[in-house]
Amino acid sequence: MICKAASSYSKNRERNAAGGNSGPPRLVVRARPGRPTQGLLQCGHHVFCCALGRAGITTRKREGDGATPHGRLTLLWGYRRADRDRVDPTRLPLRPTPPRLGWCDAPGDRNYNRPVRLPYPASHETMRRADHLYDVVIVLDWNMRPAVRGRGSAIFLHLARPGYTPTEGCVAVSRRTMLRLLPILRRGSVIEVVG
Numbered sequence: 001m002i003c004k005a006a007s008s009y010s011k012n013r014e015r016n017a018a019g020g021n022s023g024p025p026r027l028v029v030r031a032r033p034g035r036p037t038q039g040l041l042q043c044g045h046h047v048f049c050c051a052l053g054r055a056g057i058t059t060r061k062r063e064g065d066g067a068t069p070h071g072r073l074t075l076l077w078g079y080r081r082a083d084r085d086r087v088d089p090t091r092l093p094l095r096p097t098p099p100r101l102g103w104c105d106a107p108g109d110r111n112y113n114r115p116v117r118l119p120y121p122a123s124h125e126t127m128r129r130a131d132h133l134y135d136v137v138i139v140l141d142w143n144m145r146p147a148v149r150g151r152g153s154a155i156f157l158h159l160a161r162p163g164y165t166p167t168e169g170c171v172a173v174s175r176r177t178m179l180r181l182l183p184i185l186r187r188g189s190v191i192e193v194v195g
Contacts, residue, residue, distance in 0.1 A: 024188040029171055031057055031195060037166040041173060048177045054166035057195050061152040063107050068169050068193055069142050069152060075189045078138035079127060085135055091186035101127040105153040113143055113153035125154050133159050136178050140191065157191065
C-alpha cells in the first residue's frame with residue numbers, strides 16, 4: 001500500500017523509485033506521527049507504510065528492548081521461501097531459506113547475531129517461520145562487524161503482519177511493498193532510520 005506518492009513526470013520509473021541513478025537506492029524510515037510503532041518508508045518519490053519495533057525508534061539499541069535502531073543500515077543479503085512465493089529478479093543476493101536456518105540472539109554466544117544451523121543450543125530465531133513474516137527477509141548490517149554483546153541482533157527488513165503491528169525491532173513492509181522494492185534493491189542499498 002502506498003501511503004502517499006508525489007507526482008513524477010519522468011518515464012523512467014525504476015530510476016524515480018530508486019531516487020535517481022547516482023548509486024544504490026536509499027530508503028528513509030521515519031516514525032509515523034502519533035504512532036511510534038509504525039513508520040513511513042520513503043523510496044524516491046514513493047512513501048510506503050511500515051511497521052517498527054514495539055518500543056519505537058531508539059539511539060541506544062539493546063538486545064530484547066523491542067526498538068528499531070536509529071541510523072544507517074546497509075542491506076547485505078536476503079532469504080526467500082521458494083516453496084511459498086515467486087520473487088521477481090533482484091540485484092540483491094537472495095538465497096533460498098534452508099529448513100534448518102536459525103539466527104543466534106544470545107549475547108554471550110560466540111555466534112551472536114549470526115546465522116546458525118538448527119538445532120542450536122543457545123537462544124535463536126527460526127528463519128523458516130510458519131507465519132510468513134520471513135517469506136522474504138533482508139539482513140541489515142546492524143551490529144554485524146563486529147557484533148557487540150547485547151547491542152541487538154536479527155535486525156531485518158521483512159514482511160509485516162496485517163495492520164502493521166509492531167516488530168521486535170525490525171522494519172516490516174507489506175508483501176506488495178516488498179515486491180515493489182526488490183527489483184530496485186541491491187547489495188549496498190541503505191535504509192536510513194531517522195526517527
